[in-house]
Amino acid sequence: MTTTDIEQDLTRQQDTFREGLEANDWLLPTLGDGVTGLGPQAEDVVQGIASAARGIAARLSPEAGTRRLRFPPVNGTRLLERTDYVASFPQLLGTIAAFEGDNKAHRQLLATYEEQGDWSAQLTPAGHALVPAVCHPLYAYLEGSRVDGTVFELVGECYRHEPSPDPMRFVTFRMFEAVRIGTPAEAAEHREKWLAAGTGLLTNLGLEVQADTANDPFFGRAGKLLSAGQREAQLKFEILTEVYPGHPTAIASANLHEDHFGEAFDLRTADGAVAHSACFGFGLERVALALAAKHGFDVAAWPASVRQELGLS
Amino acid sequence: MTTTDIEQDLTRQQDTFREGLEANDWLLPTLGDGVTGLGPQAEDVVQGIASAARGIAARLSPEAGTRRLRFPPVNGTRLLERTDYVASFPQLLGTIAAFEGDNKAHRQLLATYEEQGDWSAQLTPAGHALVPAVCHPLYAYLEGSRVDGTVFELVGECYRHEPSPDPMRFVTFRMFEAVRIGTPAEAAEHREKWLAAGTGLLTNLGLEVQADTANDPFFGRAGKLLSAGQREAQLKFEILTEVYPGHPTAIASANLHEDHFGEAFDLRTADGAVAHSACFGFGLERVALALAAKHGFDVAAWPASVRQELGLS
Incomplete structure (x- = not known):
């Protein structure tokens, strides 16, 4: 197939999948480009994935413990400055205007x-601005404090301005994140353990997945260099699955931030060193849709082991 | 006390309550004016209230059934036009700007x-714009369809641009809503049943509450007339509690929309008549904070009956 053939084929697969999701009440159209609601089965599955992820968090809880916090989808515009988001990903951000x-x-x-x-x-x-990543409000909340390797468990809503006809790409979507802030070793250990546990959960749910190094979509010409550096240093891993055969989609990611957020928000470990951080996140809607692609739109007919893993039976 | 004394006293009560909420990890500061995160206990209580509300929905489910749908906090800017929000409540709306x-x-x-x-x-x-009321995306989703008195159960996030030092007033907050769309009798029956059941739940949770007619904060001079008309026609009821003695705060509301949304979104009953709608909503964070004001910041020490009602024991 030529490149154009491959692209046309992918577009057809995306259209077919979206039509199936809408016809079976998995996705509900809205008046917002790239914004979609979820029907009862999709929402049950999203809640089931979040619950299974909380189970992993309980199992992997470090000595310093796990804290469950909750931040809303909106924060101060200043958060986009403090995390470097406006410099690195301006094409994805959303700020709020009022009368x-x-x-x-x-x-x-x-x-x-x-x-x-x-x-x-x-x-x-x-x-005010929309939150682009569930862990960003956490660093601002902890600003100036000592950290001890506690894991923070977060579920929240993200906004990224990239409307797309691909139903796997949501403008607004929920992430479950487990974030650890502490020594470089604690951050690295967290990333490694969760990458394994996350891959394990997705496999138990019947998905064929593989982890691979990746990069964030840094903006512009200078961004290309940042992307290459991030990939080379293996700071970002994604867990991918082929909802569209031959075209892997990321449904989870595991990131090592080194001292990026520790530096920006003055987070220090007991010895006074700048803290390192790492996060693991499931894209809840993406995992749910990957499961629908794999097991069909009727959740009652899914394999018993999958239903059990999601707490649905 | 003079009016100024009363106002100063209220401000002091709000400050004291906010300081207690923050000191006890119930509210987490963010970089956004009037925007706050929730600590573990507050979030558990929010989830418990939502779960108790779902219990009511199951108990009151009409013959046509109950459907649980989920819409994200963002929708098309056009939704604010179609619901008349830009005309009636411009001071509260938020639209999204992108690069x-x-x-x-x-x-x-x-x-x-x-x-x-x-x-x-x-x-x-x-x-794109922020959703100001959880039921608005539903009407757009149902546009042009026949309705049969089904109840829709929704939990979602609202944005209203009214930053305030009062911790009970959130810029971004979650609502549980039960919405019924059908004949005028079905809408009226829904509002009445939920007003009683919602008052019952809040009373069982140990709150002293009372229902009263109310009005929405319509904008400007013309808005004063609309407010008066809404109040006189008893279209809106609020359930109030005194977190600050002598100053009732609304923690839930029950609204009859008559044919407002049916007309705007061409929703019709089986006989072809324009549908009527009614909704009942709990302000989840507000109810949680009212419970903290009543029972204290340590949820483990709350009365057993309250913990049980919230599914916490």
Whole structure:
């Protein structure tokens, strides 16, 4: 097949999968490009995966313990600066604009709307932004504190501005993350243990997966160098599965941040050294959809072992 | 006390409560004004309330059944137009801005950021907006369909741009909603049954509550008339509790929309008439905080009956 043939074939597979997901109430259309709701079965499976992940977190809990925290999908715009997100991934971020005008400004806004113009261009920055990764609010929360190798367990919603016809790519999606902040050895150990345990869970769920080095989509020309460096240093691993034969999709990732966040948020270990961090994350909707691709749209008919692993029977 | 004395006293009570919530890991500061994370106990209580609410939904399920759907915190900006939100509550909405420039535009963005300017003002509307009420995405999803009195059970995240030092007022918060769309009688029956059951649950949780007619915060001068009309027609009820003695706060609400959403989204009953709708919602974080105010910050020490109602023992 030529490159064009391969691309057309992939697009056809994506369209067929999306149509199946929508026809079987797994995905619910919204008015937002690339934004989708979930039907009852998909949501049950998402909750089941999160629950199985909590089981791993309990099993792997280190001596310093595991803490379950929860951050909302919105944070300060300043978080995007502090994590370097605006420098590294501007193409994916989303900030929030609000209306702070009076009656007269509101009449203008409504006039623009009546003329079918883009009234949202008349709004002003609210100081809030969408959270692009579930662990970012954590570092800001811990700013300036001593860390001891505790694992933080987080489930939250991410926004990334990359609307796509591929149903596996969500603009807004949930991640389960297990984050450890401590010594370089603790961070490295965390990444390794979770990469193995995460691969194990996905395999038990009947998925054919493989882990591979990867890179984040750093922006622009300078970003190409950062991507190559990240890949060479093996800082990022993804767990991939072939929802579309021949085209692997990442459904989980394991990242070593070295001292990136420790430096940015002044996180230090007991000896005063800058802390290292590592995180492991499941893309909850992606894992759920990969399971639907593998086992079909009727969860009641899934293998008993899979249902049991998800706490569904 | 004079009005100023009363206001100062309320501010003091809010500050004391917020300090207690933060000192006891119930609320976690973020970089966003009015945005807060939740610690382990608060999150357990939130999940417990949602679970108790699902229990009510199962008990009250009508003949047409109950469907559990899930919509993300983001939707199309167009949803704010279609629900009349931009006309009625512009002061509360949030739309999303994204970066769609090239390398050069990114350098400009970063230069603004280096100079500590507001780089987010250089972004462009993304076509996405935050969802202000959990039931709004549902009407858009059902657009143009026949409805039969099914109840829809939703848990989701809302954004309302009203940062406040009062810890009971969240910029971003979760709601459990039970929504019924059908005949005027079905909608009215739903509102009545849930108002009683919701009041019952909150009372069983040890809260002193009372239901009262209320109005939404319609914007501007014209909004005053709409508010008065809504109150007079008894379309909105709130369940209130006094976290701050003498100052009731709403922790749940029950709304009759008449044909507002049925008309806007062409929802019709079997006989072709425009459907009516009603929703009941618990503000999950607000109920959790009201429970902390009542029973203290140590959930393990709460009355056994309360823990049992929340599935915590």
